[in-house]
Amino acid sequence: MARVLVAVKRVIDYAVKIRVKPDKSGVVTDGVKHSMNPFDEIAVEEAVRMKEKKLASEIIAVSCGPAQSQETLRTALAMGADKAIHVEIAGKEYETLQPFHVSKILAKLAQDEKADILILGKQAIDDDANQTAQMTAAVLDWSQGTFASKIEKEGDALKIVREIDGGLETILCKLPCVVSADLRLNEPRYATLPNIMKAKKKPLKKVTAKDLGVDISPRIDIVEVVEPPVRQGGGTVPDVDALVNVLKEKGFVKK
Amino acid sequence: MFSAINRNVSKITQPLYLSRFQSTLVVVEHNNKNVAAITQNALGAAKQLGGDVSVLVAGTGCGPVAEILTKTKGVSRVLVADSDAFTGFVAESLTPLLVATQKQFNFTHIVAGASAFGKALLPRVAAKLDVSPISEIIQVKSPDTFLRTIYAGNALQTIKAKDPIKVITVRATAFPAEPLEGGSAKTEPAPAGDYTNSLTKFVGQELSKSDRPELTSAKVVISGGRGMKSGDNFKMLYELADKLDAAVGASRAAVDAGFVPNDLQIGQTGKIVAPDLYIAVGISGAIQHLAGMKDSKTIVAINKDPEAPIFQVADCGLVADLFKAVPELNQKI
Numbered sequence: 001m002a003r004v005l006v007a008v009k010r011v012i013d014y015a016v017k018i019r020v021k022p023d024k025s026g027v028v029t030d031g032v033k034h035s036m037n038p039f040d041e042i043a044v045e046e047a048v049r050m051k052e053k054k055l056a057s058e059i060i061a062v063s064c065g066p067a068q069s070q071e072t073l074r075t076a077l078a079m080g081a082d083k084a085i086h087v088e089i090a091g092k093e094y095e096t097l098q099p100f101h102v103s104k105i106l107a108k109l110a111q112d113e114k115a116d117i118l119i120l121g122k123q124a125i126d127d128d129a130n131q132t133a134q135m136t137a138a139v140l141d142w143s144q145g146t147f148a149s150k151i152e153k154e155g156d157a158l159k160i161v162r163e164i165d166g167g168l169e170t171i172l173c174k175l176p177c178v179v180s181a182d183l184r185l186n187e188p189r190y191a192t193l194p195n196i197m198k199a200k201k202k203p204l205k206k207v208t209a210k211d212l213g214v215d216i217s218p219r220i221d222i223v224e225v226v227e228p229p230v231r232q233g234g235g236t237v238p239d240v241d242a243l244v245n246v247l248k249e250k251g252f253v254k255k
Numbered sequence: 256m257f258s259a260i261n262r263n264v265s266k267i268t269q270p271l272y273l274s275r276f277q278s279t280l281v282v283v284e285h286n287n288k289n290v291a292a293i294t295q296n297a298l299g300a301a302k303q304l305g306g307d308v309s310v311l312v313a314g315t316g317c318g319p320v321a322e323i324l325t326k327t328k329g330v331s332r333v334l335v336a337d338s339d340a341f342t343g344f345v346a347e348s349l350t351p352l353l354v355a356t357q358k359q360f361n362f363t364h365i366v367a368g369a370s371a372f373g374k375a376l377l378p379r380v381a382a383k384l385d386v387s388p389i390s391e392i393i394q395v396k397s398p399d400t401f402l403r404t405i406y407a408g409n410a411l412q413t414i415k416a417k418d419p420i421k422v423i424t425v426r427a428t429a430f431p432a433e434p435l436e437g438g439s440a441k442t443e444p445a446p447a448g449d450y451t452n453s454l455t456k457f458v459g460q461e462l463s464k465s466d467r468p469e470l471t472s473a474k475v476v477i478s479g480g481r482g483m484k485s486g487d488n489f490k491m492l493y494e495l496a497d498k499l500d501a502a503v504g505a506s507r508a509a510v511d512a513g514f515v516p517n518d519l520q521i522g523q524t525g526k527i528v529a530p531d532l533y534i535a536v537g538i539s540g541a542i543q544h545l546a547g548m549k550d551s552k553t554i555v556a557i558n559k560d561p562e563a564p565i566f567q568v569a570d571c572g573l574v575a576d577l578f579k580a581v582p583e584l585n586q587k588i
Binding site: 012014015017018020027039098099100103122123125126127128129130131132134135136137138139141142143144145146147149157159162163164165166167168169170171172173174177182183184218219220221222223224225226227228231233234235236237239240241242243244246247250252253 | 381462463
């Protein structure tokens with residue numbers, strides 16, 4: 001049975017309307033609701049389903065970030081992960097932490113924990129990078145099953161259906177392998193209150209990037225973060241005829 | 256929205272001393288017969304980086320594609336790797352080829368379109384080169400400074416890459432498409448090697464067939480949301496699409512409800528489009544959907560809820576029941 005490592009990120013909740021800091025250094029995060037990156041919830045759910053199908057023996061949840069990342073790990077534990085590892089990275093270092101660094105941390109942990117399958121979300125909804133899974137697979141020299149919408153075990157491989165631009169694609173990824181979860185992989189479960197209580201007793205280990213021998217000095221500098229230009233609505237028209245006229249004026253419909 | 260920004264880009268000219276040392280490799284996306292449209296936008300971005308532009312065509316029987324690229328203006332070198340190893344274009348086979356190509360030619364930039372192909376491949380290549388990749392840029396400010404969106408397009412981030420090799424994916428809608436003509440490059444073999452990988456095997460594809468224009472490059476896009484109520488009702492939109500030579504897209508809600516296949520999804524986690532005309536039908540306009548379409552030149556919204564957020568970005572809104580308005584529209588145009 002496989003040992004599964006699942007990576008989760010604490011991000012600003014998807015429903016929050018973000019605000020850019022006046023000094024253009026980033027977005028306001030203090031006092032803003034955070035939650036687990038939605039794609040990572042799907043990754044955790046898939047790991048738990050693997051365990052329920054007796055494909056996985058143990059699920060280890062990992063998160064890199066400040067102290068509050070532990071809340072995200074507790075959520076993963078409440079959903080069914082067995083133990084958690086918090087890689088503490090705070091302050092300035094967290095501001096310039098990139099998928100580049102996270103992939104090296106995850107690769108080291110995957111080896112230390114003897115994981116066979118690493119599941120991540122396809123992208124974090126804050127930096128929208130869509131890089132970590134691919135980079136981790138490269139560091140480990142493992143196969144990668146990106147943007148997965150279906151995963152099945154087939155011999156010593158995972159049969160993965162991927163969401164690609166023109167439709168769907170099926171590949172066979174030899175184990176060990178790294179998978180990134182797309183939206184339609186599954187419907188994540190809610191953590192129940194008894195499971196939230198039980199999660200408090202599950203083991204959570206804290207380490208640092210230094211402990212793992214990973215250099216987290218920035219490779220990319222953030223010059224500035226600004227608001228996008230605001231688009232102004234142009235009002236409404238009373239009926240279909242008026243709409244047709246607008247389309248004609250703009251040249252989309254022949255007069 | 257970014258059209259104003261894009262206009263300024265063309266004014267940026269690279270100092271000569273810089274461009275002399277710069278060389279960009281564009282990874283070509285194709286199906287062994289035709290070049291994917293997004294590669295033309297990637298070539299547009301490569302041109303803005305300045306310096307020499309090479310392209311890499313890897314595939315199985317990809318001669319026709321290489322031939323097209325030799326005729327592309329501004330391309331100085333077409334590297335070709337034709338092998339069964341590249342069946343299905345799996346990242347595990349292409350990465351070693353890209354690393355070998357990089358070792359031989361020492362490019363300063365490696366660029367591909369930010370499609371499913373580019374997004375799966377380039378971060379793997381970057382990790383192998385030990386550099387931090389840059390996703391989905393919307394503007395080149397200088398050879399090491401780029402603009403990209405974060406938080407579903409709700410903030411613009413300017414970043415400066417410190418790595419010696421810049422590995423970049425490009426948002427198609429933010430860069431002009433280079434025409435595949437006017438050039439006369441020669442093909443050369445890419446570095447030889449056995450690129451067969453033992454990690455991942457391509458099994459097959461199920462592509463959605465459509466006679467309509469491709470979603471990401473269509474001039475007109477008509478999208479349906481949860482308000483369409485069923486997949487059958489999308490027929491109304493297909494009828495309208497045929498009249499306007501438009502592509503049809505959908506919101507996540509419509510895809511999740513099973514009305515249409517997921518490759519039609521427009522938004523933060525689907526496709527990014529910026530057509531001349533975007534018609535949103537029965538779509539409320541959630542942040543995640545707006546991220547995929549708010550750079551459209553003209554946005555038209557048809558929704559019965561006057562409070563729907565889509566009306567805040569629409570140039571022209573019609574508050575009406577779509578089941579009455581769309582058939583009427585189909586009749587009148």
